[in-house]
């Protein structure tokens with residue numbers, strides 16, 4: 001568990017982070033979002049003591065981070081940045097094995113851990129172990145960066161715009177892989193991004209910052225349903241907020257029993273997001289869809305008319321990760 005309590009950071013006269021408090025429970029995925037220069041990266045770097053906080057307290061599992069040796073602390077915390085920070089003259093395998101070697105793991109254990117991580121991140125050992133960073137695509141280099149951060153099996157991962165420099169398709173693929181990885185590994189993650197869709201898709205706790213301060217925090221659906229002010233509302237997509245909410249709920253949550261009338265021709269899986277189902281309705285010029293299970297058996301239906309009449313959800317249930 002990570003806990004920031006009334007944390008500030010001054011650079012000279014500038015207050016880069018101002019009275020910031022939030023908690024990230026074990027296994028939780030927290031995204032820090034906000035406009036450029038609002039203090040997200042500074043907040044992140046104080047957690048692994050790349051920067052020392054000026055005031056307030058930062059606790060790791062209840063213990064102030066200042067009680068730890070800064071170098072030891074950083075080896076316990078995985079850190080992924082946008083530019084990957086790989087050593088250019090080291091092979092992929094050597095880059096991934098960096099922290100275990102610093103921790104003096106026996107070389108056979110380092111070797112097998114590196115292979116295990118390359119496998120986990122979809123980097124075939126035969127093809128990639130001996131490549132150098134300049135021989136990798138942006139997406140491959142970012143995978144190596146994530147593998148390196150996971151190498152010593154840290155409980156905590158700090159990620160600073162890790163996918164910021166990637167093209168949209170590679171970015172979406174890596175987001176999907178990170179979500180799958182997190183559902184297996186249950187790390188405690190703090191993730192900085194200014195892409196609100198990325199934050200909504202990945203995080204179960206959102207912290208919105210503006211000018212060094214936290215303006216609102218909560219689950220994605222809580223924020224989408226009740227943005228605290230115009231700034232948060234526009235951060236969350238303004239008029240597109242309805243679609244973003246629909247992107248976080250499943251067809252299964254809105255499905256009605258099959259009606260005795262003729263089933264609708266267009267079919268969607270119950271696991272599809274409501275947003276995608278609405279898109280299918282527009283594409284197929286229909287206001288009803290048949291919902292099917294993974295075996296393509298009809299299990300219910302979705303009706304645009306009923307959706308519009310549904311009472312406004314006050315407390316959406318957040319999607320499980």
Ligand SMILES: Nc1ncnc2c1ncn2[C@@H]1O[C@H](COP(=O)(O)OP(=O)(O)OP(=O)(O)O)[C@@H](O)[C@H]1O
Nearest residue numbers: 011014016034035036037038039040041042043194
């Ligand atoms: N080492 C530093 N020395 C002086 N000022 C700094 C330093 N690092 C950050 N700042 C200032 O602190 C403020 C917050 O910067 P920070 O990088 O944390 O913002 P950010 O929200 O991560 O922005 P971005 O999304 O553009 O990366 C900015 O005004 C920045 O100029």
